[in-house]
Amino acid sequence: MNGPALWKSMVLESQSNSVAALITLMQELQTMSLKAYSGENVKQCTTDICNKCSCFEMAGVLPSNLGMMICEILLACSFEDF
Numbered sequence: 001m002n003g004p005a006l007w008k009s010m011v012l013e014s015q016s017n018s019v020a021a022l023i024t025l026m027q028e029l030q031t032m033s034l035k036a037y038s039g040e041n042v043k044q045c046t047t048d049i050c051n052k053c054s055c056f057e058m059a060g061v062l063p064s065n066l067g068m069m070i071c072e073i074l075l076a077c078s079f080e081d082f
Contacts, residue, residue: 022059042074
């Protein structure tokens with residue numbers, strides 16, 4: 001397999017609904033936190049969450065505990081009253 005063909009395969013796999021791509025996406029969602037965003041930017045964080053959820057929705061495999069996961073992401077911030 002030459003360079004361009006390998007690159008195409010890698011891009012298709014990473015942007016697909018393959019099991020490996022969905023597992024990676026789930027791991028990213030599980031490790032997200034609002035603290036990781038500059039200035040704890042809620043808008044950017046929720047945009048990223050929505051983008052990840054769209055991929056799950058397109059694959060027809062929305063996590064059953066999605067609501068709890070989103071709450072945990074947003075609660076992981078430095079401002080306790082949030």
